[in-house]
Amino acid sequence: MTVPTTAIPRPGSEQLQSRVRDLSGQNVFACYQCGRCTATCPFSLNPQQVLRRVQLGQVAEAAELETTWRCASCFSCVVACPKGVDPPRVMQALRIMATSGELGRKHSKTHRLRSRLIAMNHRTAKIGSALAPASNWALSLPGAAVVSELVLGIHRSRRMPEFARTSFAAWFSLHAPAGDGHRGPVLLFLDTYMDYNFPAIGMAATELLERAGFAVSLAGNVCCGRPMISKGFLAEAAEQARLNVERLAGAATENVPIVGCEPSCLLTFHREYPSLVGTEELRKAAEALAPKVVLIDAFLDSLLQAGELELAFDRAKSGGRPVILHGHCHQKVFSSPAAGLRLLREAGFDADVTNASCCGMAGSFGYEKENYELSEKAIERGVLPALREWPEAEVVVMGVSCRQQIDHFTDRRPKHLVEALRDVLMDVP
Ligand code: SF4
């Protein structure tokens, strides 16, 4: 569809443009229509067109575009934009305006129950874990997937991750440290999936950090708020942001590293918190906190680069085994998969990294019935060709959504980086 360039803005369009600017924090006029965002989008959407409509004052029309509602927030376009424009923020602003009725009539392009469940995943996962294995059994019943599609709009071929009967936090409270902590304290960020679905990732991270000489404690954080942001629950996300900034600011001031395993959660501290927390004082605290909140691969790699990584890997276990690493989109926004690649090679693997963009899952996007086809096309375009080039390689990915996607569309069973590294540590005598 060609965007008209001579259209006359509607009355009130300047106010609506200002509203988009206030909600998104973006100057849409910085966009010079180069088209790189659209060329980059793994879902074949057209963020350039959305920006153009808003530039023209056609805010309601921008809110009607398919891209505005189907954007998966993978942020590939953010990384690609040479002018520092952030199209997903603009589209989020448009969705907020459309659903609140600011653009004339209320849109109903969202699945309200599904959005609420996804936004509040930290609560549903806690209940699911407390009720496991009954909750897992219920989800595996014949017909459960069809009911889930009809009631929640979750595609029937998708399977939700199983709930762990023993949460990671419960395991952590009873575990015996694997080291003497002589290098000082580290706080481990507890994400929802690590806690209630994949505690093995938390166990592996704990062992790596403790064997590297650190005294590990849980950070005492609440959910980062990313699922709420992705579904437009900004007030709830702001409350999570304020709680996390208040709880973790002290550690940041004392220079205690806060280390996490899930890129999306940590990106929220870097990208969203300063503008979300609401007061000048908290904004400054959020900005001071963000650089102290790091992914575990970046943390361990910084030690490796300084020649201070006290981890002994058993090359008889890794022994040149092929590993292919895929970088999570959110990781690429504020960090880099290169850190993980260096660690895998240091551990003795024959490791390489895919040059692929989004896997197609993008949080809950690929679970949603109406997005399933786009999600499948995205993985076919990017990740699957890379994996086919490495048919024997173990697949390593830090993001939970990428692992779910690869698990769903292939017979490969990806590991988190911390599991791959922990598995080849030298045995303790
Ligand atoms: S990449 Fe940036 S400048 Fe280019 S069209 Fe997209 S938003 Fe505009």
Ligand code: SF4
């Ligand atoms: S954030 Fe990702 S899905 Fe959304 S428009 Fe940008 S590239 Fe496409």
